[in-house]
Amino acid sequence: MIAFLERFVPEPEPTEPLQPDPEQKPTLLLTDLVDLQGTINFTSPTHLGKDFGGIHETKPLAAIHAAVTEDIARVIKSASRSPILTVAARGNGHSINGQAMAHNGLVIDMQKMDNRIQLIGSGSGSGSELRYVDVGGGVLWEDLLTRCVKEFGYGPRSWTDYLGLTIGGTLSNAGISGQAFRFGPQISNVSELEVVTGKGDIVVCSNTQCSELFFSVLGGLGQFGIITRAQILLQPIPHKVRWIRLIYAEFDEFASDAEFVITREDSGDDDDSFDYVEGFAFVNSNDPVNGWPSVPLGSNQLFDPTQIPESGNPVLYCLELALNYRGQDDVASIDKTVAHKLQQLRFARDLKFEIDLSYVEFILRVKRVEQEAKANGIWDTPHPWLNIFVSKHDIGEFNRLIFKKILKNGIGGPMLIYPLLKNKWDLRTSVVLPEGEIFYLVALLRFSLPYPKGPPLEDMIAQNQEILQCCMTNGIDFKLYLPHYRNGEQWETHFGKQWPRFVEMKAGFDPMAILAPGQRIFSRTR
Ligand code: FAD
DSSP states (O other): OHHHHHTTSOOOOOOSTTOOOTTHHHHHHHHHTTTOSSEEESSOOGGGGOOTTOSOOOOOSEEEEOSSHHHHHHHHHHHHHSSSOOEEEESSOOOSSSTTOOTTSEEEEGGGSOOOEEEEOOOOSSSOSOEEEEEETTOBHHHHHHHIIIIISEEESOOOSOOOSBHHHHHTTOOOOTTHHHHOOGGGSEEEEEEEETTSOEEEEESSSSHHHHHHHTTSTTSSEEEEEEEEEEEEOOSEEEEEEEEESOHHHHHHHHHHHHHTTTTTOGGGOOSEEEEEEEESSOOTTTSGGGSOSSTTOOOOGGGSOSOOOSEEEEEEEEEEEOTTSOHHHHHHHHHHHHTTOOSOTTOEEEEEEEHHHHHTHHHHHHHHHHHHTOSSSOOOOEEEEEEHHHHHHHIIIIIIIITTTOOSSOEEEEEEEGGGSOTTSSOOOOSSSEEEEEEEOOOOOSTTTSOOHHHHHHHHHHHHHHHHHTTOOEEESSOOOSSHHHHHHHHGGGHHHHHHHHHHHOTTOOBOGGGOSSOOOO
């Protein structure tokens, strides 16, 4: 148990594996990399040693601005000739625990690559054929959205809530938002990848070609290869969205309605389904950040606490839904459709909030939050976020012990909770999930002012540990999403029965453990 507790404490950077010999490194790099089309910067910019989490900081040996995929292959091959060098692909550095860092290693700034975006599959115009976009691994999802809207009229089916993340960064984890119940996570919407393995081989892989590499890389935490290109499945872009928030005082009603909505499509009753399903818990008080005021969608909407059903619960629940529609659909018909879809749900009838907005505004909704957070100074403070998948079987207990007790005063940011369907995930990928067909994502997204205006970082980390400890003690079936552990033993526990395969794939595709050292799964070998 003590070992378990240790794994979430921010620790100093490891001293053992990654100490290059200063005499050796420049010679090695300069001789091996003369053909590089991009550049190497030995006075690498400080941001490459930091991330969004703001908890860890390190110093890479050099930053690589790769111009082409072959540059990445050369860099990895060069690193393999050193006994100690490691290589980290850095997407947008939006990890929490130093996952995109390489202490004394080489950091490849993926956003600096030639990141093309190209539509594939023109089709007959009937709209029935599949379309894909071929996109560089360092492209931000928000840039992909812009191109898709401007030029293609087709866009990805599965998003993240926030789009300032790279294609390669989210595909190395899963990529989840309110569309995942229907289309699966982003890793379920990829048809082909171009990858540079830890041996420096450039491989195009898919479901049918080098499929072991393809599935290992998806959700593979950067361990098997660097994604330089991905083909992503598209759908026609809708014009508008009705965005809805419904309030519940009782967790059981919230959860059973959320599960009802996400399973409608599977039951063939598409009519009752929505295009986006998420949810969150919030504090039953007028606290401006954690409480009732955090719920309304428009500045003209007010949360009337007299409408909260009698329950005495310290937290309430919000089911968040969205319905896509076409520009020519009239509002009255959308009202009717929505009313029909909501009629079986048990939310507090006078605590319903809805707005209509363009599809792009909806998909970019967290951009506004980012701008506000930057203005308030809470974007650049430490973010000890915790993301957990919890099985449906244990989510009631999780609510009772964690939301209603440990988190009853909130966390200074959103506490997301919503169900997902395992049958939309390809179990051949590297992601590990809890047992059961339905599981919940719980995301504790702390945004606090710097201490002493906000809580000390240590207290927030300690609360995360308390939550995980509570899950362990009470036998709650969970897996960390965007996981962070200190050593191979803890990773073995995380992967469970998938660990032997993970190790085997590592031996096959990155046998010297050159890639993604910031995950701390494997140590560099010679
Ligand atoms: P980085 O942090 O740069 O890298 C993450 C890991 O992937 C590192 O190990 C890195 O070495 C590796 N990597 C990066 N690029 C590549 C590549 N091309 N090939 C192989 N490996 C690579 N996640 C969700 O699922 N849904 C959300 O809604 C969501 N919202 C978020 C909102 C915010 C504000 C933040 C900070 C994070 C959010 N995340 C969300 C988490 C996010 O998906 C992950 O942190 C993701 O890794 C960040 O992408 P990045 O491009 O910044 O990756």
